[in-house]
Amino acid sequence: MKFTIEQDVFSKALSEVGKAVSSRTLLPILSGIKMIVEEEGITLIGSNSDIIIERFIPSKINGKVVAEVLQTGTIVVSARYFTELIKKLPGQIHVETINNQTIKIQSGEIKTQFNGFNAEEYPILPLIDDSINIHIPAEELKEAIKHTVFATARSETRPVLTGVNLTIGDNKLVAVATDSQRLAFKERRVATKDKGSFVIPSSSINELLKLINNDTGLVEIQSAEGYILFKTEEISLYSRLIAGNYPNTASLIPSEPKTTLLLSREPLVKGIDRACLFAGEWKNNNVSLSIEGQKLCISSGSSEMGTIQEFQDIRHMEGEEELKISVDGHFLLDALKTINEAEIKMKFSGSMKPVVIESAGEESSYLHLISPVRAF
């Protein structure tokens, strides 16, 4: 194996793949990055027990030569130190293996020799199956998972709730997450006849969010023996799936609201944020909402700190004017912060029924459900 490569391209790719690698692993070889050098370019692979990231560096990017392969081969190098070293080297880098466990790196008058691992010991990639194969714009995928991932359960009591449930079918991709106290739902149209349901660990979802951006273009989603694969032109992310049946959440949503409010999102976020300050964690971050004199009253308090009360305009109201409910203010904030729209709809069905947050428009592509807390 022998190649030259531009430092900036190599360094960026290594650090992207390195995100999957944990330095604390029982198998030393998994603390490494696998490099596969072929005529067409260089493939880097990093993995842990939850995800595998594969990144391809083509020899040419936009017609410009960034890597020149002189001899093919594979090796595994320490993710942490190799990535740090490449980051600190200037200009063009020459890489060459001495044997299948030692690698020589040279840049100008800097010469280093690095211990690696035999690539044959590195685990092989999961095999892709044909059960599902859809394409979705990166932007839409990102939006769907960003709108939901925060609502996954932290506790491992029901492992299936620690993931985001992605359902594909009926020309839709639906993302749902719930920790049984709140629920977040988001759907997007996709043109497909495939059907499938996957529960993806929130940690993988967060890595995926870091790897794709609005310039990424289309993301291809495929399934592969216990894994789901998100694939873009340059990067493939395999995520382990969580086994088990995801609960049917549709039945939880109250159908007939007693009161529907149309509210400006930004002042509401700021008001809830202030109220949270007075609602200590020792009381479930208890924030009260009520209607008083055609206004929304947000209040909170604790005997230790003091009290806060503020009034906000209601842009439109339907149904009963009688309203008094207490919710976890942080749950409200989490939901409101994922929304981009200036106005939102809040639906109330009584002080012991969940609050629903939806788009102000006719058809909402998202929905947030938040259970009330007892305030007395």
Add this chain to the structure above:
Amino acid sequence: MKFTIEQDVFSKALSEVGKAVSSRTLLPILSGIKMIVEEEGITLIGSNSDIIIERFIPSKINGKVVAEVLQTGTIVVSARYFTELIKKLPGQIHVETINNQTIKIQSGEIKTQFNGFNAEEYPILPLIDDSINIHIPAEELKEAIKHTVFATARSETRPVLTGVNLTIGDNKLVAVATDSQRLAFKERRVATKDKGSFVIPSSSINELLKLINNDTGLVEIQSAEGYILFKTEEISLYSRLIAGNYPNTASLIPSEPKTTLLLSREPLVKGIDRACLFAGEWKNNNVSLSIEGQKLCISSGSSEMGTIQEFQDIRHMEGEEELKISVDGHFLLDALKTINEAEIKMKFSGSMKPVVIESAGEESSYLHLISPVRAF
């Protein structure tokens, strides 16, 4: 007590004073900020066992009214929550005490009530004495302590070494720090007949660095019963002093170097940084320097990771060309990074004698001393 104040001015001042306040304190009142409201403006005080920060908000800043005092008074409020609240309020803020332990804050349609502490229980400020009173430009003070504070000892074995020794006398201010393996020294001219020597905890020095900047103007330094006071127009920082005699460090500096090298600082920093990567902490970050063929050779290695070797140009050399020494690479980096100059002088007196780093110019206002480590 009753006043109105601009939110941004109040919020900034509170967070500056809050830096001195620890939420983990045995005396609950010390988790608070003391507010003293007088005709001329509002004084805020925050403190912990090491430092006291006092900040004055005048009624007018640059001719613009920022605070209007309607009734004088004092109270102590929770630093953490009060500061957070003020940060989250919009526009102009009205503050009023209900009694000497409760405070009302209002901003538009937002009303809050806050529990405080009786200000009489708050400790009084140390009394200023006349033993020392000098003025120094903020920029110069900042430079003197930035050049030295990193070399203070982490271990509490000799408490006096955990601080920076500031000596005033002979129209000079001298800052020295040492952890007994390395030493940093920086001097500045000041016009004064006063004399004094103070050992200031590194934590206080770091707070001071955050509070003053190059726009601060002059800093007044005064002493006050076990404390040293750094005072600018708006802020006073009292730091506890460390008791004990600071060692005489002048004798440690080797007088007759065998080899003197003139080197470019930036490439040297980068080279040492790369070498540190291969010099694990388990070996004192052992980096070797030697002269080979009129060039400086920087090398390092470990059996676990591999080896690195690079050559750098020497801009000028005096004395013996025979040189081989090993030092803690991180100590070298710490020293080199505080220097702003493009060129530096390194003096060597043998492989078991400390390395000296000085300015390339005739008279150096700084000096770094780094003990060698055994490389075999």
